[in-house]
Amino acid sequence: MTALFIYGIMCAFVFGLIFGSFANVCIYRIPLDMSIAKPASACVKCKNPIRWYDNIPVLSFLMLGGKCRYCKTKISFIYPLVEIITGLLFALLFYKYHLSLPFFLFCLLAFSLVVISGIDYYYQIIPDVFPLILACCGLLSAAFNPALGDAYLERIVNSVCGLFAGGGSLFAIGMLGQLIYKQEAMGGGDVKLMAGVGALIGWDKVLFAIFTAAFLGSIAGIFLLSFKKIKKRGYMPFGPFLAAASYTVLFLPKPEILINAFIAWETKLLGM
Numbered sequence: 001m002t003a004l005f006i007y008g009i010m011c012a013f014v015f016g017l018i019f020g021s022f023a024n025v026c027i028y029r030i031p032l033d034m035s036i037a038k039p040a041s042a043c044v045k046c047k048n049p050i051r052w053y054d055n056i057p058v059l060s061f062l063m064l065g066g067k068c069r070y071c072k073t074k075i076s077f078i079y080p081l082v083e084i085i086t087g088l089l090f091a092l093l094f095y096k097y098h099l100s101l102p103f104f105l106f107c108l109l110a111f112s113l114v115v116i117s118g119i120d121y122y123y124q125i126i127p128d129v130f131p132l133i134l135a136c137c138g139l140l141s142a143a144f145n146p147a148l149g150d151a152y153l154e155r156i157v158n159s160v161c162g163l164f165a166g167g168g169s170l171f172a173i174g175m176l177g178q179l180i181y182k183q184e185a186m187g188g189g190d191v192k193l194m195a196g197v198g199a200l201i202g203w204d205k206v207l208f209a210i211f212t213a214a215f216l217g218s219i220a221g222i223f224l225l226s227f228k229k230i231k232k233r234g235y236m237p238f239g240p241f242l243a244a245a246s247y248t249v250l251f252l253p254k255p256e257i258l259i260n261a262f263i264a265w266e267t268k269l270l271g272m
């Protein structure tokens, strides 16, 4: 690794911290239908506006000891945590994709996934605006995105198929669940989200992400059920699992390699 590359990773981290700070604003305001631009952030308790020097990602939180400067109300550690997570997500993307179009596209994806996870966790909704932005950016940039394939046409086909594969497969799972459990099994927000993600990362990666999310979600579900944290047939937001899986598949080698390795392992296990 050259010094310039390490410098790039650090810049991506800082870039992520700043976007993480903006993600906090989005998570807090979008579900309440507030503008994300105005007014400036204020303390939720004493309503004193937060000055720029008290709004520096992570650093301000540490310097203020996690308390409001004026009324000393505790500030949730979730805020700096969201900033650090976004910073790390951006830094990892720079490490994998360097300074390229996929880097910027996947930073947009990572940022959206952080916001969506937060909102889905607190409010059990996924605002339409994010899937829409992801789908538009994915389709419009597809021809120039080398992460989607080698030739222009291949990339465009991959993006369009990703949109339908991502949205369609979740829609099918949802319909199946509805037939079996006679209640809504998959939120419409999840379907739209994976359609948007699919347009950006392509059909193979999005399908792999959905499988991974379902796997992670069932483990978490069993875990939470056994500790009586959720009721049977109770609601568990699926968005954060979809988000985590969608990001993770960006770092996998081509899914075919993994699938082939899995088949080879199975064959060996069964002694065939």
Ligand SMILES: [Zn+2]
Pocket (backbone or CB within 6 Å): 043, 044, 045, 046, 047, 048, 068, 069, 070, 071, 072, 073
């Ligand atoms: Zn205050």
